[in-house]
Amino acid sequence: xxxxxxxxxxxxxxxxxxxxxxxxxxxxxxxxxxxxxxxxxxxxxxxxxxxxxxxxxxxxxxxxxx
Numbered sequence: 001x002x003x004x005x006x007x008x009x010x011x012x013x014x015x016x017x018x019x020x021x022x023x024x025x026x027x028x029x030x031x032x033x034x035x036x037x038x039x040x041x042x043x044x045x046x047x048x049x050x051x052x053x054x055x056x057x058x059x060x061x062x063x064x065x066x
């Protein structure tokens with residue numbers, strides 16, 4: 001398993017947390033959102049999920065990965 005921490009702009013509430021964590025789960029990754037730090041810690045298996053796919057899943061929810 002690989003772990004990455006991504007800086008994400010635009011998150012402000014629990015709905016944001018839920019939508020990001022759900023989107024990551026749907027592609028086979030596990031995410032933990034920290035609203036205060038504006039980060040998402042993601043754990044994933046590199047053989048089945050790419051970092052690009054993770055960023056795309058977050059951005060599709062309307063947030064900016066910076």
